[in-house]
Amino acid sequence: xxxxxxxxxxxxxxxxxxxxxxxxxxxxxxxxxxxxxxxxxxxxxxxxxxxxxxxxxxxxxxxxxxxxxxxxxxxxxxxxxxxxxxxxxxxxxxxxxxxxxxxxxxxxxxxxxxxxxxxxxxxxxxxxxxxxxxxxxxxxxxxxxxxxxxxxxxxxxxxxxxxxxxxxxxxxxxxxxxxxxxxxxxxxxxxxxxxxxxxxxxxxxxxxxxxxxxxxxxxxxxxxxxxxxxxxxxxxxxxxxxxxxxxxxx
Numbered sequence: 001x002x003x004x005x006x007x008x009x010x011x012x013x014x015x016x017x018x019x020x021x022x023x024x025x026x027x028x029x030x031x032x033x034x035x036x037x038x039x040x041x042x043x044x045x046x047x048x049x050x051x052x053x054x055x056x057x058x059x060x061x062x063x064x065x066x067x068x069x070x071x072x073x074x075x076x077x078x079x080x081x082x083x084x085x086x087x088x089x090x091x092x093x094x095x096x097x098x099x100x101x102x103x104x105x106x107x108x109x110x111x112x113x114x115x116x117x118x119x120x121x122x123x124x125x126x127x128x129x130x131x132x133x134x135x136x137x138x139x140x141x142x143x144x145x146x147x148x149x150x151x152x153x154x155x156x157x158x159x160x161x162x163x164x165x166x167x168x169x170x171x172x173x174x175x176x177x178x179x180x181x182x183x184x185x186x187x188x189x190x191x192x193x194x195x196x197x198x199x200x201x202x203x204x205x206x207x208x209x210x211x212x213x214x215x216x217x218x219x220x221x222x223x224x225x226x227x228x229x230x231x232x233x234x235x236x237x238x239x240x241x242x243x244x245x246x247x248x249x250x
Contacts, residue, residue, distance in 0.1 A: 001022070001023070001024050001028055001079070002021075002022070002023040002024070002025075003020065003021070003022050003023075004020065004021045005018045005019070005020050006018060006019040006020070006128075006129040006132075008129070008132070008133055008136065009133040009137060011137060012133065012136055012137065012140075014091070014094070014147055015090060015091055015093075015094030015095075015097045015098075015140075015147070016088060016089070016090055016091065016094055016136065017040060017089040017090065017091050017094075018089055019086075019087070019088055019089075019128070019129055019132050020085075020086070020087045020088075020089060021084070021085070021086055021087075021124070021128075022079075022083075022084070022085040022087070023083065023084045023085075024079060024080065024081055024082065024083045025081065025082065026081050026082055027081070028079070028080070028081045028082075028083075029081075030078060030079065030080040030081065031078070031079055032076045032077070032078050032079075033076060033077055033078070033079045034074060034075075034076050034236070034237075035071060035074065035075045035076055035077060036071070036074055036197075036198075036201060036235055036236045037071045037072055037073060037074065037194045037197055037198075037234075037235035037236070038070065038071045038194065038198060039070050039092040039150075039184065039186075039191055039194050039195060039198075040070070040089055040090060040091055040092055040094075041067070041068060041069055041070055041089075041090045041092075041094070041095045041103070041106075042067070042068040042087050042088065042089050042090065043065065043066070043067050043068075043087065043088045043090070043095075043113060043115070043118070044065075044066055044068065044085050044086065044087030044088070045063075045064070045065050045066070045085065045086045045087070045119065045122060046060050046061060046062050046063065046064055046066070046083075046084075046085060047062075047063075047084040047085060047086050047122065047124070048062055048082065048083040048084040048085070049062050049082070050062065050080060050082065050083060052077060052078055052079070052080060052083065053077070053078045054075070054076075054077050054110045055075050055076060055077075056078075058110055060077075060110070063119075064112055065112070065113045065114065065115050065118060065119055066110050066111065066112055066113055067101075067106060067110070067111055067113040068106075068109075068110045069103060069105075069106030069107045069108065069109050069110075069111075069185060070092070070103070070107050070108075070184060070185055070186060070194075071107075071108055071194075072107060072108055072186060072190060072194065072235075073108050073235075074235065074236050074237035074238075075108070084124070086122055086124075086128070088132065088136075091147075091150070092146075092150045092184060092191070092195075093146040093147050093150050093183045093184060094147070096142070096183055097140055097141065097142055097143075098136055098139045098140060098141065100141075102185075103182075103183065103184060103185035104181060104182075104185035104186075105185070106185065107185040107186060117135070118135060121135055146179050146180070146183045146184070148169065149165065149169045149171070149176065149179070149180075149188075150184075150191070150195075152165060152168055152169060153165065153191065153192055153195050154195055156221070157219070157221065158221055159221050159222070159223065160192050160196075160221060161192075162176070162177075162188045162189050162192070165188060165192065166188075176188050193231060193235075194235060196220055196221050196222065196231070197220075197231050197232065197234075197235040197236075199219070199220040199221070200216055200217070200220035200222070200228060200231075200232060200240075201232070201236065201243065203216045203219060203220065204216060204232070204240055204243040205243055205244065213225040213228065213229075213240055216228060216240070228240065
């Protein structure tokens with residue numbers, strides 16, 4: 001399996017995490033790749049010649065563009081031989097900068113997304129990242145009013161409560177709730193929980209626990225290891241000891 005990431009132009013990096021290409025050859029063994037809870041969103045294209053599946057029932061057809069909303073649940077997508085996907089991973093709150101869409105309607109879903117202009121610039125050559133940069137710089141249509149808030153959540157190391165986040169961002173709790181539901185498709189409480197889970201997930205994937213579960217809980221912002229275990233199970237379907245650096249879809 002070949003997986004490549006490209007950083008976008010610096011003017012886009014607050015909203016787009018990276019562009020990615022995922023390819024498998026004829027020797028690759030088909031496998032169901034887990035998708036864990038995540039606040040980011042993706043637009044991706046099945047650039048290969050075979051159909052893929054999401055959760056065994058949503059077909060991802062060749063030549064079609066898809067949008068994956070934020071995930072609050074664990075799911076999976078099948079990866080198969082001789083496949084090619086091209087994608088754009090948007091940071092939390094980043095996608096509405098380029099597309100005016102009701103994100104709450106696509107949480108925990110992958111839907112077909114019509115964007116012929118985007119599809120027309122795709123080709124597997126060294127100039128692909130530059131073409132994507134130009135496309136999204138031109139398409140950028142608004143100023144984010146939530147990026148600074150999400151950045152506070154990502155950077156905070158201790159236990160974060162919604163009222164504390166509102167206080168740090170000089171917003172009322174009610175205003176913050178409306179902004180999150182409109183821009184992210186979820187409330188701030190769930191957003192904070194998933195960001196915390198993603199921090200723990202990265203630490204758990206780097207190495208075996210070796211009795212350091214409490215250290216992971218502390219670093220990720222959980223009350224204790226029981227709190228960590230409950231939320232890892234909720235958002236991944238696995239216990240902390242079952243998390244490992246296996247195959248992941250971008």
